[in-house]
Amino acid sequence: MNQVLVTYFGAFNHFHENPAELIANKLQRIFQSNSCIHFKKLEVSFDSIDQFLASRLDEYDSIIELGVATKSEKIRLEEFATNFIVGTDVNGIQKNGLIDISGSETKRSTFNSFDLIEWSSDFLPNVILSQSAGKYLCNHLYYKSLERFSNKKILFIHLANFIDLSAAISLDTQVEIVQSFIEKSCYNT
DSSP states (O other), rough: OOOEEEEEEOBBBBBOHHHHHHHHHHHHHHTOTTTTTTEEEEEESSSHHHHHHHHHOTTSSSSEEEEEEETOOEEEEOOEESEEEEEOOOTSOOOEESSSSSSSSEESSSSOOHHHHHHHHTTTTTTTEESOOSSSSSHHHHHHHHHHHHSSEEEEEEEEEETTTTTTTOHHHHHHHHHHHHHHHHOOO
16 A cells, blocks of 8 residues: 555635645544555645655655645646746745746646546546646645655645635535545555
8 A cells, every 4th residue: 555645734814724624634534544644734834835845755655735726616636736936825925936946847746647537537527637736835835746756646636615615516525535536546556
């Protein structure tokens, strides 16, 4: 079995409870007796991301990163991270520009393309493949993770904003879907 690390973000802006954290909390209860699945909460800050990326993560084969897509009613499997950031973190640190001045324009998920297509099609219409992880800290984390851990399977999953968008898929449905993705990454080599 693969060792899987699931990261998720805490509170930011008007999200006193981040949808990603709410979903991760339920997933932690589901997987509490599964020794191959681990969770790590990240603050929505550049420092938190940098500290996470500087840590030793040798024991993990896969990293699944969870964040909320504030304008999305569906779950988005992010195929690509882009080398650009714009935004202010929870500590007031603002960035606008390239993530890595010598880096490539995009980085692709290290999960197999066919697996991503299959996983998304298993849950249509609630899950879509996305070509852009945005320009905020989710994308920043994703790009830097792919850059730093090219030997690991890494995927960013943007969750639907069920707090603000009444048409978004529910928290419980998202938990079931993400649970399936995590289980597949745990047993899929």
